[in-house]
Amino acid sequence: xxxxxxxxxxxxxxxxxxxxxxxxxxxxxxxxxxxxxxxxxxxxxxxxxxxxxxxxxxxxxxxxxxxxxxxxxxxxxxxxxxxxxxxxxxxxxxxxxxxxxxxxxxxxxxxxxxxxxxxxxxxxxxxxxxxxxxxxxxxxxxxxxxxxxxxxxxxxxxxxxxxxxxxxxxxxxxxxxxxxxxxxxxxxxxxxxxxxxxxxxxxx
Amino acid sequence: xxxxxxxxxxxxxxxxxxxxxxxxxxxxxxxxxxxxxxxxxxxxxxxxxxxxxxxxxxxxxxxxxxxxxxxxxxxxxxxxxxxxxxxxxxxxxxxxxxxxxxxxxxxxxxxxxxxxxxxxxxxxxxxxxxxxxxxxxxxxxxxxxxxxxxxxxxxxxxxxxxxxxxxxxxxxxxxxxxxxxxxxxxxxxxxxxxxxxxxxxxxxxxxxxxx
Amino acid sequence: xxxxxxxxxxxxxxxxxxxxxxxxxxxxxxxxxxxxxxxxxxxxxxxxxxxxxxxxxxxxxxxxxxxxxxxxxxxxxxxxxxxxxxxxxxxxxxxxxxxxxxxxxxxxxxxxxxxxxxxxxxxxxxxxxxxxxxxxxxxxxxxxxxxxxxxxxxxxxxxxxxxxxxxxxxxxxxxxxxxxxxxxxxxxxxxxxxxxxxxxxxxxxxxxxxxxxxxxxxxxxxxxxxxxxxxxxxxxxxxxxxxxxxxxxxxxxxxxxxxxxxxxxxxxxxxxxxxxxxxxxxxxxxxxxxxxxxxxxxxxxxxxxxxxxxxxxxxxxxxxxxxxxxxxxxxxxxxxxxxxxxxxxxxxxxxxxxxxxxxxxxxxxxxxxxxxxxxxxxxxxxxxxxxxxxxxxxxxxxxxxxxxxxxxxxxxxxxxxxxxxxxxxxxxxxxxxxxxxxxxxxxxxxxxxxxxxxxxxxxxxxxxxxxxxxxxxxxxxxxxxxxxxxxxxxxxxxxxxxxxxxxxxxxxxxxxxxxxxxxxxxxxxxxxxxxxxxxxxxxxxxxxxxxxxxxxxxxxxxxxxxxxxxxxxxxxxxxxxxxx
Numbered sequence: 005x006x007x008x009x010x011x012x013x014x015x016x017x018x019x020x021x022x023x024x025x026x027x028x029x030x031x032x033x034x035x036x037x038x039x040x041x042x043x044x045x046x047x048x049x050x051x052x053x054x055x056x057x058x059x060x061x062x063x064x065x066x067x068x069x070x071x072x073x074x075x076x077x078x079x080x081x082x083x084x085x086x087x088x089x090x091x092x093x094x095x096x097x098x099x100x101x102x103x104x105x106x107x108x109x110x111x112x113x114x115x116x117x118x119x120x121x122x123x124x125x126x127x128x129x130x131x132x133x134x135x136x137x138x139x140x141x142x143x144x145x146x147x148x149x150x151x152x153x154x155x156x157x158x159x160x161x162x163x164x165x166x167x168x169x170x171x172x173x174x175x176x177x178x179x180x181x182x183x184x185x186x187x188x189x190x191x192x193x194x195x196x197x198x199x200x201x202x203x204x205x206x207x208x
Numbered sequence: 209x210x211x212x213x214x215x216x217x218x219x220x221x222x223x224x225x226x227x228x229x230x231x232x233x234x235x236x237x238x239x240x241x242x243x244x245x246x247x248x249x250x251x252x253x254x255x256x257x258x259x260x261x262x263x264x265x266x267x268x269x270x271x272x273x274x275x276x277x278x279x280x281x282x283x284x285x286x287x288x289x290x291x292x293x294x295x296x297x298x299x300x301x302x303x304x305x306x307x308x309x310x311x312x313x314x315x316x317x318x319x320x321x322x323x324x325x326x327x328x329x330x331x332x333x334x335x336x337x338x339x340x341x342x343x344x345x346x347x348x349x350x351x352x353x354x355x356x357x358x359x360x361x362x363x364x365x366x367x368x369x370x371x372x373x374x375x376x377x378x379x380x381x382x383x384x385x386x387x388x389x390x391x392x393x394x395x396x397x398x399x400x401x402x403x404x405x406x407x408x409x410x411x412x413x414x415x416x417x418x419x
Numbered sequence: 420x421x422x423x424x425x426x427x428x429x430x431x432x433x434x435x436x437x438x439x440x441x442x443x444x445x446x447x448x449x450x451x452x453x454x455x456x457x458x459x460x461x462x463x464x465x466x467x468x469x470x471x472x473x474x475x476x477x478x479x480x481x482x483x484x485x486x487x488x489x490x491x492x493x494x495x496x497x498x499x500x501x502x503x504x505x506x507x508x509x510x511x512x513x514x515x516x517x518x519x520x521x522x523x524x525x526x527x528x529x530x531x532x533x534x535x536x537x538x539x540x541x542x543x544x545x546x547x548x549x550x551x552x553x554x555x556x557x558x559x560x561x562x563x564x565x566x567x568x569x570x571x572x573x574x575x576x577x578x579x580x581x582x583x584x585x586x587x588x589x590x591x592x593x594x595x596x597x598x599x600x601x602x603x604x605x606x607x608x609x610x611x612x613x614x615x616x617x618x619x620x621x622x623x624x625x626x627x628x629x630x631x632x633x634x635x636x637x638x639x640x641x642x643x644x645x646x647x648x649x650x651x652x653x654x655x656x657x658x659x660x661x662x663x664x665x666x667x668x669x670x671x672x673x674x675x676x677x678x679x680x681x682x683x684x685x686x687x688x689x690x691x692x693x694x695x696x697x698x699x700x701x702x703x704x705x706x707x708x709x710x711x712x713x714x715x716x717x718x719x720x721x722x723x724x725x726x727x728x729x730x731x732x733x734x735x736x737x738x739x740x741x742x743x744x745x746x747x748x749x750x751x752x753x754x755x756x757x758x759x760x761x762x763x764x765x766x767x768x769x770x771x772x773x774x775x776x777x778x779x780x781x782x783x784x785x786x787x788x789x790x791x792x793x794x795x796x797x798x799x800x801x802x803x804x805x806x807x808x809x810x811x812x813x814x815x816x817x818x819x820x821x822x823x824x825x826x827x828x829x830x831x832x833x834x835x836x837x838x839x840x841x842x843x844x845x846x847x848x849x850x851x852x853x854x855x856x857x858x859x860x861x862x863x864x865x866x867x868x869x870x871x872x873x874x875x876x877x878x879x880x881x882x883x884x885x886x887x888x889x890x891x892x893x894x895x896x897x898x899x900x901x902x903x904x905x906x907x908x909x910x911x912x913x914x915x916x917x918x919x920x921x922x923x924x925x926x927x928x929x930x931x932x933x934x935x936x937x938x939x940x941x942x943x944x945x946x947x948x949x950x951x952x953x954x955x956x957x958x959x960x961x962x963x964x965x966x967x968x969x970x971x972x973x974x975x976x977x978x979x980x981x982x983x984x985x986x987x988x989x990x991x992x993x994x995x996x997x998x999x
Contacts, residue, residue, distance in 0.1 A: 411605040
């Protein structure tokens with residue numbers, strides 16, 4: 005029959021159209037909220053997604069996976085009295101590995117001896133060059149530079165981030181990447197324990 | 209809405225018309241009208257264009273912001289989303305498109321490449337940022353910005369539109385901004401006609417090979 | 420790994436004594452052909468030895484040796500290893516090499532590219548114009564002694580970034596305060612731009628007289644670079660006689676981002692995220708091709724689990740590419756939005772997987788030499804299983820139901836010829852377009868890489884070579900990819916995900932490697948030459964899209980203008996890869 009194919013295709017769109025309402029009703033009957041809840045968003049990003057597929061940003065947000073990366077930031081530990089203990093030792097690996105070479109660092113020097121101290125005086129990332137590849141975070145041996153989850157950083161001017169703008173607390177890092185953070189902390193503690201055991205064993 | 213809030217637009221109102229609120233409400237009406245129907249130009253350059261399409265598609269659905277009407281012709285568009293690397297070969301076409309857009313018009317530099325050259329900045333055929341040729345309203349970092357980041361940038365643009373005033377917007381004023389931007393020329397390298405005298409001067413002073 | 424098999428199968432040197440010599444440089448393979456006899460030898464390679472598919476033509480500038488080299492890679496469409504042959508010429512202008520366009524028409528655009536970027540004149544080429552840059556551009560950028568305006572150092576990492584941070588913004592290092600470089604005493608006011616004169620002259624060759632001797636005016640229509648249906652910034656200059664296309668020249672380079680030049684400054688690892696930006700729909704496939712090439716050079720094994728992960732990612736990538744292809748093709752044909760929106764829904768779900776494992780939706784940067792960067796977490800593995808066993812098969816069938824039998828679509832697509840198998844091979848067309856023309860050539864089978872030889876799948880092939888078959892073959896390939904995925908997901912072993920330690924500076928021995936994969940768009944290959952330094956001496960991408968559009972002129976001649984968009988659409992070009 006001529007037109008059968010068209011009808012078949014229309015059947016698909018017809019089904020898709022009603023799916024939204026059927027889903028709405030089934031969520032309503034089960035007493036769950038379909039929109040503006042985390043559960044609803046999760047459902048719409050799963051294999052069961054039927055009908056409407058839209059996640060209504062900014063009211064609803066997609067659940068970002070832990071590994072999601074946007075732009076890099078520097079981690080600092082909160083010391084006593086709110087002192088920022090920057091993890092970066094200005095070893096320069098991130099600047100070396102950066103594919104578009106958008107990181108540049110000024111290493112601190114001790115004013116008296118003139119010898120370098122492991123701390124950056126200045127740290128710049130040109131966000132208009134950065135390609136979000138994540139190499140800096142991947143190869144940093146001190147877990148000092150990490151990739152951010154915050155993507156709402158549009159601005160009215162160009163973006164060259166300095167140390168002040170790049171620094172974020174370790175608690176923030178722990179909040180966006182809990183598993184990575186726990187793993188790294190564990191590794192660090194194990195390392196410190198091994199070191200302590202070594203120094204304890206030495207004098208004996 | 210109290211009187212103070214109505215007079216929020218950032219320009220001075222002379223004392224004698226202090227209570228004439230018409231102009232401010234007109235501003236607000238005008239801004240509301242424009243911010244709710246920003247029609248983007250269907251104009252994709254590179255990787256970012258795919259995220260722009262994704263932002264138009266089912267999951268992000270830019271139609272919720274009145275931006276679903278992607279016009280392939282510049283004559284019907286309000287917003288140019290520069291989505292991707294701007295190359296020297298392409299920039300004459302971009303400037304021409306921008307000139308053809310009717311005012312009010314906005315430009316969003318989407319992604320690192322359009323903002324400042326991005327990872328390809330060092331390339332010989334890459335323009336280090338579209339703002340060297342046309343005025344940019346919002347810069348969205350990221351490579352590429354995810355659709356959510358793009359929408360966040362467009363909300364930022366809407367905020368900017370909200371703050372505009374009929375009296376100050378550049379398209380209702382005479383001045384250098386109202387002139388068409390001269391289209392760059394493809395020579396031995398990209399020639400910006402606004403800079404030809406300068407180029408001639410530097411080319412005479414610089415020895416070739418000494419870069 | 421075994422040495423490239425070309426020398427084992429064919430002894431070209433014995434067939435052409437005195438003209439062809441085997442390449443004996445360490446790390447190199449293949450044959451060096453005497454320049455003057457190139458056409459003769461190439462004809463023999465094609466006709467006597469059966470290497471009918473010339474996939475890559477590229478040039479290498481050996482500046483220290485004072486030589487230029489043109490490298491050709493030829494393969495058999497029946498499968499098996501390839502043959503490398505090359506011509507070496509002294510590096511003194513004018514550098515001339517005979518054109519192979521009459522033996523392998525597929526060399527057309529690639530020779531133009533070599534002329535544009537390397538300055539090698541191919542004698543006998545009928546239309547040797549610049550292709551990626553514009554006429555009038557100063558210099559040939561890929562030559563080793565040509566420096567870009569923002570030139571900083573020969574190789575990354577640049578020294579100014581650390582430890583003093585004396586970095587000066589690129590603009591401030593250039594006298595023009597911009598990415599510009601002009602010849603000495605250049606006067607912009609006296610400059611006469613080419614304004615595409617060369618292009619229009621080359622189109623004039625198609626001026627035809629009417630049957631009754633009347634000369635009718637032909638109209639030149641420029642489609643693009645800003646056009647909704649050219650898939651980016653592609654431009655075609657089309658000469659029309661009425662509604663019939665009588666001449667066509669693709670104009671590309673509007674997204675030429677200097678991949679090759681930047682790639683030569685980058686270290687081997689730094690090129691990985693740049694490959695993401697080639698075919699930005701399939702960054703996983705690009706990563707795979709590049710990783711395979713460098714692993715060939717480094718001669719390292721790949722971790723077993725990582726091989727499976729790579730296959731899973733590459734095939735997921737193929738599925739989303741083909742789904743979007745179908746959506747976009749329908750968009751081009753005027754079925755605005757519905758199929759495309761449906762396709763994008765499934766694409767989003769696949770991208771969710773990519774995002775969860777690699778961190779980014781599109782620019783995955785997921786592969787490393789010897790493996791992958793991180794393991795697939797269990798919850799993502801579950802997601803992949805959900806997709807490949809439940810969701811995607813059902814949605815592929817739904818797409819099938821929605822479109823395949825639609826009478827309007829069938830009437831529009833069926834019987835509109837794209838290309839026949841013989842012509843496709845001549846023009847070096849690869850990928851689904853070739854297979855839709857009845858040539859069952861799929862590198863996953865013809866010259867297996869990674870672990871594709873372990874999976875049970877069929878090479879999708881259709882025989883009519885019309886638009887409809889080109890649409891159907893995408894559906895077939897999605898189904899075959901799902902078959903591979905279902906096996907891979909079941910078989911994937913536990914174990915380490917990288918055979919190497921994580922390191923940012925890899926040691927790559929001197930030599931050359933040509934690694935190729937069956938990307939969703941055709942053959943994607945990298946040609947990398949190393950001289951033992953941390954960064955490649957030559958880094959060349961052999962993109963599927965670029966070589967596939969060589970046939971565009973051929974397939975459009977005689978077609979109606981209304982079909983042009985569809986014909987371009989089925990070639991499935993993506994500008995990031997085409998222009999690089």
